Amino acid sequence: MTKAEFADLCKVSTKKVQRWCNVDYIKELTALGYNKYQKIFTPCQTQFLKQNILEYTEK
DSSP states (O other), X not given: OBHHHHHHHHTSOHHHHHXXXXXXXXXXXXXXXXXXXXXXXXXXXXXXXXXXXXXXXXX
C-alpha cells in the first residue's frame, strides 16, 4: 500500500501520513524495516498502521 492510498483510506492528507510515519511512529516502523524515503509500505508496516492509526481515526 502506498502512502497516498493509506491517506485516502484514513481520509487525511499524505503530509499527515508522513508525520505519523516519520515522527509519531518512527521507532516502531523502523523496527519493521521502514525507511522514511520509501513510497510503498510492506505488509507488516501496513498492518501496524491499520492497527494504530486507522482505528484511531475511525473514532
